[in-house]
Amino acid sequence: MNQTTVNPWLGRLYRDRNTQFLFLQILGWFSLSLISFFSLTLWYNQQSFAYISHTLLQSVLGVAVSWPLRSVFHYLWNKPLLSRLLLTVLSVLACSIIWSALRIGAFLWMTTETDVWADFGGWLFGSIMIFLCWAAFYHGIKYYQLLQSEHEALLHFAAENKEEQLKRSRAETFAQEAQLKMLRYQLNPHFLFNTLNAISALVVSRSSANANTMIMQLSNFLRYSLENDPIKRVTLEEEVRALRLYLDIEKTRFADRLELEFDVDPAAHEIKIPSLLLQPLVENAIKYAIAPAEKGGKISVFSKLDGEHLVIEVKDTGAGIEGDHHSMVSGPGIGLKNTVDRLSAFYGDNYVFELRGPNASGMTIYIRLPLEKQTAESNAELVLGG
Template sequence: MNQTTVNPWLGKLYRDRNTQFLFLQIVGWFSLSLISFFSLTLWYNQQSFAYIAHTLLQSVLGVAVSWPLRSVFHYLWNKPLALRLLLTIVSVLLCSLIWSALRIGTFLWMTDETDVWADFGGWLFGSIMIFLCWAAFYHGIKYYQLLQSEHEALLNFAAENKEEQLKRSRAETIAQEAQLKMLRYQLNPHFLFNTLNAISALVVGRSAANANTMIMQLSNFLRYSLENDPIKRVTLDQEVSALKLYLNIEKTRFADRLELEFDVDDAAHDVRIPSLLLQPLVENAIKYAIAPAEKGGKISIFAKLDDGHLIIEVKDTGPGIDVKKHSMSSGPGIGLKNTVDRLSAFYGDNYTFELRGPDGGGMTIYIRLPLEKQTAESNAVLGLGR
């Protein structure tokens, strides 16, 4: 942004009330000289040096006579309105009398005119009109400056209030991010403990090849988990890909005992959800539905759009639970409670998370989230695709 250089004198004129008063005094009174020259001096064909000099001198006298009015009006500013109005009129009349007398005296002194005092009433009337205009301009400018000061004070207050709100918002955001990171990172030790137990079992069972494969798959999954920001949302397509990294580990562990089914609506691929949302749900299903069953079982993941929301269902063919006897705090595993806490942090109350126990056995985790879709085109506009 280009910076505009302001003349120092103009800057002082804008900020300093004394400089403003001096400037307006000079401009105002010598503008009156021009008006007097064109309307009186030229009109009466009085173009000699003495008459022109008197036209200028009366403006100098006007500056001198009106100067104390500023202090008088400043003193009267907070007085009762009636007293203020009365003393303003008295001040205007007094200054008009003084200026008229000085104008006539200097006019007689500088010119050959002799019979001028007889027209004192005309000179006084003009003086009164000029000083009334002076008083009106002074009060008008004073009220305008007062209005500007109040406006600037309101703007400063609004700016300070906005800054305070921004600070509070940033503090709340930092606190929320810390909470989300804590919740997300709770999953890693929990998941890692289960996986290492499985690898240990393979090693004990002398399945070195499977153990090595699982270690490599675990490495890939943990790399994705640690590199992915727990605060940012990912697309459902990315989330399913991450889930498959995890399921590769479990397929190595359970082989044919674990059957998987994915049914994700094409329109839902770009919907953004919290990262690693599905992994603890699937891990919970494996721990409580697949692992205890001799023949294993099936886990199905369904996702579709419905009336501005994303519907996700994670189903298993395990023994199921009595949902009336379980809550998120007492239900099976830390994964479900952790997921609910994360959803609350991301969406507030604008989400649905339910455990459903079908009559035919098994358990279904039903999630309904508000739609947050960001297509490849909008990514390109935001510069996120680079």
Template sequence: MTPQQHPEQVAILNSQRWFWKLQLVSWLGILVTTFLSLTFWHSSVEWPHFEPGNTLFQCSIGFFLSLLLKPIFDVAWETPIALRTFIYLVAVGVISGIWTLVRMETYIRLTGEDSLWAEFGGWYYASLFVFLFWSGLYCGVKYFLLLQQEHEKVLEVAAFHEREQIRRLHAEAVAKEAQLKMLRYQLNPHFLFNTLNSINALIRFEQAGEARDMVVRLSQFLRHSLTEDPVNKVSLDQEIGAVLLYLDIEKTRFADRLKVELDVEEQTRRALVPSMLLQPLAENAVKFAIALSESGGTIRILARREGQELSLQICDSGNPEGPSDTEAEEPVSTGVGLSNVRDRLSTLYADDYSLTQTRKETGGMLIHIRIPFESRATKVDNSTTREVIA
């Protein structure tokens, strides 16, 4: 198909090619069959010299008469099936009658047998059979071409929908990635302000070494948070390392008031989790528990594998100097940190996750996350690693 040709023009061109091919093949077949079954067999003892030419002449007349049926069939094709069938039968009957008259008249002139008209019914039956065969072949091929054309349209529509679906999935993936990046880069400005104030205080008190170390840790943490791809997942071991880097910066501010405990199963260290998942939760614990307590407190991170799920818990010891935990009817809001984590989990896992926030009986807040367990590890170890950072 050339670029200038419309699909409908191509279909018409293919239909015409099919018609002429089948027209030649079918009438050639009728010619050979007539010659072998009637002319040659019937005249095997005495073969008149005019028989081959008569057979060729009759098939040629039938060939041209069938060309008259084609426009009639094409015009009636769009009519209702009952009317179409009636028109086809009438046209076939008329054309068969004309062909019968031509054949019989030709044969009478060649042989001189005037009594041949008494056999008109038999000759007409043979003509009717030939043109009914031609009509069945023509309609069958036409239906086949239409079916093939419809099949091509269905494939074209399916391909179009597939391309649209690919575009939609690509757009959704881009939107999802953009959403993850937006959520991922929502750094709490309080953390930066507090850290910079702490560095300023260290410089003011001439603690240059501590200030320099804090700047290095801050730059490492910011580099990690800004360069890590928010779409890709990292191992839990890497995520805990990032949280410890953040808490190490906070320990410069709170000194001995901040303690961190890790209770992580060895087999969970290779589990895949969203990058920077725990940092907002640790930041909430620092902000709402450690910073408000004169005696400080402890942040505990726990990781377990429970069947096909990874269970992550991060909790704090609360604020003993604040209101009693039993007086609070519901957990206090933790700002954008918790909602940020919830939105990222929803984007990555749809409904295949859970995040709960509860108050512990001993005081403090407990955040519990369950996500599908995904790991690159091939071997698991049921041993448990416990680490206490003072």
């Protein structure tokens, strides 16, 4: 695997503020030497070694004189604005005077010039302009670095916040997965115990053929139940097929006492719903409407599309039970309560689950599910399912 290598000095220049300051000091002051050489030394035809050396020396002196300004400005950084501005101007003026005096002294020492101090004001004015530019560049770079630091801090905070949101989302996803699986595992034993009791009754009554048929039907239903993840959705067509597997068992148990009716809109066949959603509802109807009635009764399953929603109704002809969406906790049996909990886990508050009745024609369970969430929730299933 190829790795990009960076020059160590360049890496240090990028990371180390002290190295940056040294580099900019040398670059800035010796750039001034070049400007002085082309604008003064050549202009006045002073190309001798002494004049050129003085041009270089004044930059070295500029580095030395301006170096303490960094500490001064660092000290003044958190001072009140007026005090900071005043002390900055005084520092610039002091450094300009010192640098001008050193430049003139070195110029007199290195050249044959004698009448230079009389022009001290001109030298000082140029020095003040240069040190004002130095101070402006320093503060500009300082503010830029501060802005960069704040930007990096914001990016770091945003990255940490995003990571925290991802962790929270994963935790919520795993919690929802555990909740759904727990609800599903509560349903399976509930149904299984009822069916085994029915098989036991058939064995006791020596109805071995019916008992054997029911065992095979139970095997088919359990195979389907165990092969389907409770987190995933299945199409309405698959759900109805699974419901028929369950009802095959109950038909063996109740024979002519159980009458069934299905009216499923073909346009709704491919709509996905939580797996084994209908089985506990029909099981509840059998337990409280069909089993207690001497002549049995009828269970009807209707489904249709209603705009952007899927409507499902499970009806029975029994006496029914009293209750509504908010009384499932203390209602009869675990099936209805778990169905409501599963719908809440899948759809939040964006669904309808109602018990309508009882009346002369029996009880109706009414479910209304949104279609617009199918795509988004299918993506959620991919996360839940890994």
